[in-house]
Amino acid sequence: MFEYVQDYGLKFNGALTPRKKTVRIIEHHTSGGPGETVQGIHAYHLGRGHKGIDYNFCVLPDGTVVKGRGLEYCGGSVNNSAPESKGMNDDSVAIVALGDFEHNEMPEAQKEGLKRITRDVAQYYGITEIIRHKDVSDTDCPGKYFPFDEVKAYALGGQPQPAPTPEPSVPGLTRNLKLTDPMMRGADVRQAQERLEKHLAQPGKIDGIYGEKTKAAVKRFQQARKNEGRDIGAVDGIIGPKTWRILWE
Numbered sequence: 001m002f003e004y005v006q007d008y009g010l011k012f013n014g015a016l017t018p019r020k021k022t023v024r025i026i027e028h029h030t031s032g033g034p035g036e037t038v039q040g041i042h043a044y045h046l047g048r049g050h051k052g053i054d055y056n057f058c059v060l061p062d063g064t065v066v067k068g069r070g071l072e073y074c075g076g077s078v079n080n081s082a083p084e085s086k087g088m089n090d091d092s093v094a095i096v097a098l099g100d101f102e103h104n105e106m107p108e109a110q111k112e113g114l115k116r117i118t119r120d121v122a123q124y125y126g127i128t129e130i131i132r133h134k135d136v137s138d139t140d141c142p143g144k145y146f147p148f149d150e151v152k153a154y155a156l157g158g159q160p161q162p163a164p165t166p167e168p169s170v171p172g173l174t175r176n177l178k179l180t181d182p183m184m185r186g187a188d189v190r191q192a193q194e195r196l197e198k199h200l201a202q203p204g205k206i207d208g209i210y211g212e213k214t215k216a217a218v219k220r221f222q223q224a225r226k227n228e229g230r231d232i233g234a235v236d237g238i239i240g241p242k243t244w245r246i247l248w249e
């Protein structure tokens with residue numbers, strides 16, 4: 001995490017869920033008054049049955065950045081089931097500025113803290129999508145005086161647009177691929193062998209024939225993914241939908 005972020009050691013009610021992917025930052029205000037604290041917000045969200053404070057990071061009026069849920073965990077800052085914000089708690093970093101910026105200007109120091117953490121998160125994940133809570137919900141949050149354009153411009157300034165991740169699209173799997181007698185042949189087997197080779201699973205000759213070497217390579221590939229904690233199903237040398245999909249990563 002970023003060295004300037006303060007950790008108040010907040011205790012959460014149960015394990016937080018790590019995000020599987022991160023595509024955007026959502027900016028909030030608390031709409032609270034003076035005297036509001038991170039611990040107070042945490043207690044309030046706990047009281048509402050949440051695991052704890054809904055935000056990943058909090059920015060205090062003096063510019064101090066405080067760890068909420070932390071960088072890598074799912075938040076709870078938007079309605080995860082409403083159509084406009086569906087699933088966004090699972091792929092966004094939520095940053096909140098303490099204060100009511102529907103009615104008040106933001107102190108300069110707080111603006112600086114907000115810009116810094118927003119930029120660092122954006123650069124850490126190589127993301128350019130930065131939105132306000134009100135962009136996806138019927139709310140004033142983060143308020144009309146929230147310096148959104150300034151924060152966003154700063155966070156993305158001079159940052160090269162990240163190239164889209166070159167992920168091969170997954171072709172359809174029309175049958176499970178496995179060692180049979182006679183052996184399976186076809187373009188799908190060849191594709192699988194090519195992917196196995198890319199993953200260094202040593203399928204041997206790329207010949208479109210599912211033989212012993214292909215089966216052994218599939219088992220090696222499955223075992224390696226299993227060791228990484230992936231849900232691969234059985235290590236059986238059979239390419240079903242799960243193994244097929246992961247082959248294309």
Ligand SMILES: [Zn+2]
Pocket residue numbers: 027028029077133139141142
């Ligand atoms: Zn909000």
